[in-house]
Amino acid sequence: MAPSTPIPVSIVTGFLGSGKTTLLNRLLKDPSLVDTAVIINEFGDVGIDHLLVEQSNDGVIELSDGCLCCTIRGDLVDTLADLIDRLQTGRIRALSRVIIETTGLADPAPVLQVIMAQPVLSQVYRLDGVIVTVDAVSGPATLDNHEEAIKQVAMADRIVLTKTDLVDRDSPEFARFTTRLMQLNPGAPQVSAQDGEGIKAELFDCGLYDPETKTADVSRWLRDAAVEEHHHHHGHDVNRHDSRIRAFTLQHDQPIDPGAFETFVDLLRSVQGERLLRFKAIVCLADNPDRPLVVHGVQSVFHPPARLAAWPDEDRRTRLVIISRDIDENYVRRLFDAILDTPSVDTPDREALENNPLAVPGVRMG
Numbered sequence: 001m002a003p004s005t006p007i008p009v010s011i012v013t014g015f016l017g018s019g020k021t022t023l024l025n026r027l028l029k030d031p032s033l034v035d036t037a038v039i040i041n042e043f044g045d046v047g048i049d050h051l052l053v054e055q056s057n058d059g060v061i062e063l064s065d066g067c068l069c070c071t072i073r074g075d076l077v078d079t080l081a082d083l084i085d086r087l088q089t090g091r092i093r094a095l096s097r098v099i100i101e102t103t104g105l106a107d108p109a110p111v112l113q114v115i116m117a118q119p120v121l122s123q124v125y126r127l128d129g130v131i132v133t134v135d136a137v138s139g140p141a142t143l144d145n146h147e148e149a150i151k152q153v154a155m156a157d158r159i160v161l162t163k164t165d166l167v168d169r170d171s172p173e174f175a176r177f178t179t180r181l182m183q184l185n186p187g188a189p190q191v192s193a194q195d196g197e198g199i200k201a202e203l204f205d206c207g208l209y210d211p212e213t214k215t216a217d218v219s220r221w222l223r224d225a226a227v228e229e230h231h232h233h234h235g236h237d238v239n240r241h242d243s244r245i246r247a248f249t250l251q252h253d254q255p256i257d258p259g260a261f262e263t264f265v266d267l268l269r270s271v272q273g274e275r276l277l278r279f280k281a282i283v284c285l286a287d288n289p290d291r292p293l294v295v296h297g298v299q300s301v302f303h304p305p306a307r308l309a310a311w312p313d314e315d316r317r318t319r320l321v322i323i324s325r326d327i328d329e330n331y332v333r334r335l336f337d338a339i340l341d342t343p344s345v346d347t348p349d350r351e352a353l354e355n356n357p358l359a360v361p362g363v364r365m366g
């Protein structure tokens with residue numbers, strides 16, 4: 001039998017040496033995280049404090065043979081399934097949360113996809129959020145030199161600045177760095193690892209489900225207001241890698257035909273595939289406008305769409321947040337307009353699109 005409420009899974013990502021393990025060790029001292037299982041991938045060293053491993057005994061699982069998210073992807077699935085098995089057979093007392101620490105060079109996307117799209121796992125677990133650690137000292141250079149570090153930042157729901165004790169937080173360099181992070185990911189709040197007690201509340205429960213109220217907290221999850229506010233704030237001197245990343249929102253006031261929306265999502269994922277870093281949406285569909293559809297995808301893998309029981313507040317607009325790499329935002333906007341049959345210059349209508357999806361100007365092949 002599955003647990004009655006899905007178990008939240010947080011993914012901690014961040015470049016080599018950026019402070020993932022240090023952050024985890026601090027977080028896990030919080031008494032409310034006692035029934036947390038940590039899935040960690042370390043070569044050799046035990047990264048998590050020894051004390052903690054002893055305390056939690058069965059609750060901490062370390063994988064030690066290969067990269068968590070690529071070479072041993074099957075093992076992550078097995079490990080998550082095994083945790084549930086242990087819970088059900090009483091070999092672990094409780095399981096209130098899972099934290100997966102990825103290796104520093106890892107692409108977080110496959111890990112997210114495991115949680116979202118493995119049919120069995122996606123019923124038992126829910127993705128809470130992706131937390132990325134960025135080093136305030138070497139972070140700027142890391143972003144300049146490593147595109148995977150940029151991708152980790154762009155995909156995150158929360159950004160943790162580490163080693164802020166080693167920099168002057170009032171300096172222009174620090175301000176430039178935090179601005180750069182905001183431009184890469186305007187929807188992700190930034191917190192400093194130095195900020196102490198409050199940090200846990202900032203980092204967890206950023207998923208759609210609010211355990212306090214047992215309802216959906218759409219604006220906390222979608223963060224569309226923040227993305228909208230900072231849209232187009234890329235400075236002139238942005239690094240060319242940074243400029244590949246775009247975060248933007250789409251909105252629509254009227255209920256949308258379910259088939260049209262499906263076509264839109266299908267086209268986006270099939271044509272843009274891995275360039276679609278995150279896709280989050282709450283959608284008012286014409287067949288049942290009172291029960292919004294929630295859609296969440298990472299690259300071409302999407303969580304099975306779910307209907308909320310009701311809209312959480314008066315705002316019943318369809319809202320989408322897209323974080324993309326190398327996708328022309330205007331292409332997506334034109335596609336959305338075409339699908340909704342909103343007239344727009346030089347854009348084929350929906351029927352034409354369904355016959356020939358490549359008819360949208362600006363589409364890139366390959």
Ligand SMILES: Nc1nc2c(ncn2[C@@H]2O[C@H](COP(=O)(O)OP(=O)(O)OP(=O)(O)O)[C@@H](O)[C@H]2O)c(=O)[nH]1
Pocket residue numbers: 014015016017018019020021022023047103104162163164165166193194
């Ligand atoms: N001064 C300071 N040092 C820190 C902070 N966070 C981490 N460190 C140090 O930075 C080094 C790397 O930290 P880790 O937590 O091991 O980083 P990691 O991301 O887990 O490293 P990998 O697993 O190797 O990718 C360690 O020596 C930490 O003590 C911080 O906030 N301030």
